[in-house]
Amino acid sequence: MDMNIDKLFEPLREHQIKPSEKAWEKLAKKLPAQRKKPKIWRWFGLAFLLLGVAGFMFEKQEKNTAFYMPTVSKNTVFEKKEISKKSSFEETNFEKTANFAQKQDFEKNKRSEKLLLEENKAENKGIVSEKNSTALNELPRIYPKILDVQTVEVLPEKNIVIEIIIKRGGEQPENHLDTFQKTDTTKTQFGRILKQLSHLKNGEKVNFDQFRRYPTKN
């Protein structure tokens, strides 16, 4: 009997009543908005953009610092005293022929060289420092016609000492000793020259094209 009453009302379990048309609209208003996940590709794009800008800035900065002073450490030591003496003698010749501006530069260099020499002597180490390095942008002015370049010394402290033989109009070739850092490999003409010089072994000769000044190995 009881079962029958229960069974009689069983169809109610599957009974359906369609809600009003506005029911969903009412509910949708109350529901929280969709949680938007940050799109990863946007972040990737932003990262690439930043990298691009950073790269561009770096490139620009590198161009701006194309010319800079190659530094020579005070403690650069040469075992070959003869070469230093020779260079010192040849520089005196150069002083005579250079114009006023060049002369001033040269004097500056000479003064600093003297200072270094005095310092070394004072330390009583019996070592001779080489001529202070010339600015790379001074090179074309000081060495207008480079005839030959010879590596004299390759130092472990990233320095390279080169002997440059130059020839000015109607004069005898002059020898100059200069020191550059191997790392002075900028994109400039002289930077490229230095880059190639940095691969040279001690005593290896290099000829410069007189006009373009690109070194070519002998």
Place this chain on the structure above:
Amino acid sequence: MIKIFSYTEKDLIADCRKGKAKAQKALFEQYSPKMLAVCVRYIKDLASAEDVLLLAFMKVFENLDKFEAKGSFEGWIRKIVVNEALGHLRKNTKIQFEESQKADIEAHAHSPTTDLEVQDLLQLLHQLPTGYRTVFSLYAIEGYSHQEIGEMLNITESTSKSQLNRARNMLKNLVEKQTQPLTQWI
């Protein structure tokens, strides 16, 4: 080109969890008719029943992360809807669970054999007092045990049983009354 989206239950739940409005609408459209019928069994007024339905669905969407695919999804929703309906009854109606010996006596011995429509059945159910109707719906239609009903309505098991018996007796009488004029014509 019209795109027709057909969701599997798993996809539907996953998209609803992500808060996708389309999926939420699809879920509502799929289950709301059945659930409104559940509400109507407990709450006579259709508008109030619909309000309860919406509140229940709010809870469904809010607690979707808690649903574990152990039981049926429909069963899980139904449970929320029933609880919401009972909560509404508690707030808005004073459910009286009368302790009457008279009502416990079994009614007529013969079983009613009728072909009542679902709408008629619902009408008969609505004629019961709220307490009777609630216990009868929970036990006979939803399938809860007396212990569960006792916990849900904060009543004892025996009260639940007596309420069920009274509801059954009353329904029998109502069914008989409803079917009598027809049998007289046969």
